[in-house]
Amino acid sequence: MSYQALYRVWRPQRFDEVIGQQVITQTLKNAIVTHQTSHAYLFAGPRGTGKTSMAKIFAKAVNCRFAKDGEPCNECETCVSITAGTCPDVLEIDAASNNGVEEIRDIRDKVKYAPTEADFKVYIIDEVHMLSTGAFNALLKTLEEPPANVIFILATTEPQKIPATIISRTQRFDFRRIQPQDSYDRMVYILDEKKVDYDERALKVVAKAAEGGMRDALSILDQTLSFGDNEVTLENALLVTGSVTRELLTTYTEQVVAGSTKEALVTLQRMMDEGKDAGRFIEDLVGYARDLLLYKQAPELVQAAELGSLSDHFADFAKQVDSEVLYQMINELDDIQRQMRMTTHPDVYLEILTIKLAEIGRGIPASSSAVTPAAAAASSEVVTNLQREIQELKTALNQLQQSAKPTPTTTEKPKSARKPASTKQQPVNLAKVYPVLGEATRQSLSEVQEVWRDLMTTLEVTQRAVMHVSNPVAASATGIIVAFDYSFLYQKATSDQDLVDALENGLNRVLGKSLAVVFVPKEDWPSIRSDYLTQHKSELTHHEESAADPIAPAESEADNPTVTKAEELFGSDIVNVKPD
Structure with a gap:
């Protein structure tokens, strides 16, 4: 006869030989002794923990006429035929390959007939969670109204995939993982019976590598025996399992x-x-x-x-x-x-x-x-780009500072030094600036300033590099004005429509309203603001005088419409009124 694997040769044939499931074996033995067996059982648990072996032992025990204390004799004709798999009344079905509704309907039709040799027909359905929905429905009808001489044993490693209607009609037993000590003791018993030399440390390595499965432990032990020429050593066990000492x-x-x-x-x-x-x-x-x-x-x-x-x-x-x-x-x-x-x-x-x-x-x-290596490469590329952009900004800033540096003989800021630069850059669009100033309020500006830092975090890295030297200086219900510390960055931002769109979309998300964004150079902002107030002074004054007494004394600084508008735009805390 050809060689058989250890887990087949040493498969349990009695309840007492099942390793690590004492609660389940005792329960089933008591049910057999007291004749209180159920019509359907569900054995659930990890692989290699004895579910199918327990089902076959149970099939022998309920049909053995010489059973003692719930244990089969394993010698009578019924026990021998069930062990050999030739008993026509004990059928083992693999649901992984027979998962259709037709197979289950065939079982449903045959359960009506009485057993031919044994006292009970026992159907062992392995990996029952693989059945189709139609097959489960067909099985459900049989479980609801089972014949008196039929027992179903359903085995699965994934009970969560079984419909609750099936589980509720069975007695469920959960098989637990086998402890390393139990696996170790079983392997010692087997090797002693085979009279094979072994290293105890090697068996401990195998028991841990099996991860709670007795069948896995015996399979690894079988492989170690073959590798070591029928000898179990620690070195061979480590090589077979891939473990580390x-x-x-x-x-x-x-x-x-x-x-x-x-x-x-x-x-x-x-x-x-x-x-x-x-x-x-x-x-x-x-x-x-x-x-x-x-x-x-x-x-x-x-x-x-x-x-x-x-x-x-x-x-x-x-x-x-x-x-x-x-x-x-x-x-x-x-x-x-x-x-x-x-x-x-x-x-x-x-x-x-x-x-x-x-x-x-x-x-x-x-x-x-x-x-990950891919993430590390991407991060390195981003850092390189940022370093290059920072270096370019530093170079441009140094050039700007050198060109704007006043001569020793100059006692006041030379206006001519800025004009050549201003002629090279895109002029400020006053048609967009003035409407914002006309409706600007201190409250609107405060709202924008509160969310400005959060808004910057939503921008891309290159966009943040441009905007990091800018600040909102005025805001209304329809737009905001952003001033740049350096003219070359104002020029870059003005020509970047993607940046403008990103800012307007970001403001819409954080404030819940659409605001138009207008850029101005910080050095030109005071003159733009002053020109706007001067141009609209006559309109504000005329509006105030139309409601006042023509012979009233001259208005105070606090009632000056220009001052009032400036405080409304920029806040009274930063407005300083000086006499002409």
């Missing part, structure tokens, strides 16, 4: 916690050269950090999880390392683990991870998100 994990963690980036990278490279799996290394590192955290609070839990293999050095290191450092390390490990799922270059991510963990060890706060 606890000593190497301790060395790596100590190096990153100490901030020794170079030494940690050398250790990482040594692990990669040994062929360690990158994904398994991240999982081992997460588990190691978790053990360090738990050891600070409950050492006995870590001792049990690690099967009593913790060293004194681990205990000392756990007491020394800061919990906050471990929290940040676990966050970074989680980020890298998600990003590595689709990459073909895991070594790059591990190197980035090592550098980041060493920075955390040195006290440098971790970033909110892991840096």
Whole structure:
């Protein structure tokens, strides 16, 4: 006979042989002894935890005429045929490949007939969550009105995909993950029965790598036996599972916690050269950090999880390392683990991870998100562009300051120095400025100034570089006036329609109203403001005089319409009235 895998040869044949599910086995045995079995059961839980094996044992136990204490005898004709899979009354169906409504309807039609050999017909439907909606509806009718001699056992790893109407008509048993100690004990029993030499540390590595699945543990053990020529050694177990020794994990963690980036990278490279799996290394590192955290609070839990293999050095290191450092390390490990799922270059991510963990060890706060190579390249490009723009602005500013620098013999600001520059730039559009001034109020300006900083954050980087030396100087219900400290930036902003659109759209979002944006040079703003007040002084004066007594004494400064308009535009706190 050809070789059979360990998990097939050592498959449980009695309830007592099922590992790690004592509550479920005891419940089912009691139900069989007291003849209180249900017509439908749902076995839910992770892979390799004994769901299908339990279903077959249950099928034997309810049909065995020589059962004792709820356990099948495994010797009678019925038990032997069920074990061999030849009993016509016990059918195992794979719902992954038989998920159509026709297959379930066929079952519904056949359940009406009495069993031919056994006392009960038992239908074991594996991976039942794969059934289609129509198939579930067809199965529901049978579960609602089942024949007296039929038992359904539904097994699944994803019970959340099963309709609630199906679950409510079954007795549900949730299989839990098998503890590493239980897996270890089972492997020791099997190897002792096979008379195979083994290293206890190797079995502990296999038990942890199985992640709660007994079938996975036996499969890994089978592979280790084949690799090691029917001998189980620690080195072979590490190579098969891709795991890292606890000593190497301790060395790596100590190096990153100490901030020794170079030494940690050398250790990482040594692990990669040994062929360690990158994904398994991240999982081992997460588990190691978790053990360090738990050891600070409950050492006995870590001792049990690690099967009593913790060293004194681990205990000392756990007491020394800061919990906050471990929290940040676990966050970074989680980020890298998600990003590595689709990459073909895991070594790059591990190197980035090592550098980041060493920075955390040195006290440098971790970033909110892991840096990918693409993001790093994009960030570098943005920084380069910003540096170039800043250098251009500095050069232009120096030239402007040199050209505007007064001569030693000049006692007042020379107006001629500004005129040549003003002739080269686009003139101020007074047709847009004056309407804003005509309706401008101090309240409108205050509203704009309050949101100005937030508005700047919505602009692009290059737009913010232009606007960072500008400020709103007047505002009305329909527009605002923005003054620039430097004429060349005013010129650049005036010719940039995208900038104007971005400002107007941003103001509409933050203020809830549409405002036209007008630019002016800061050096020309006082004259523009003064010219506007002078041109409209006669209109304001005429309006005031039409309502006043013609023989009234001369108006005071407080009643002067020009002063009143200026205070309305710019606020009384910044208006200073001086006599002619």
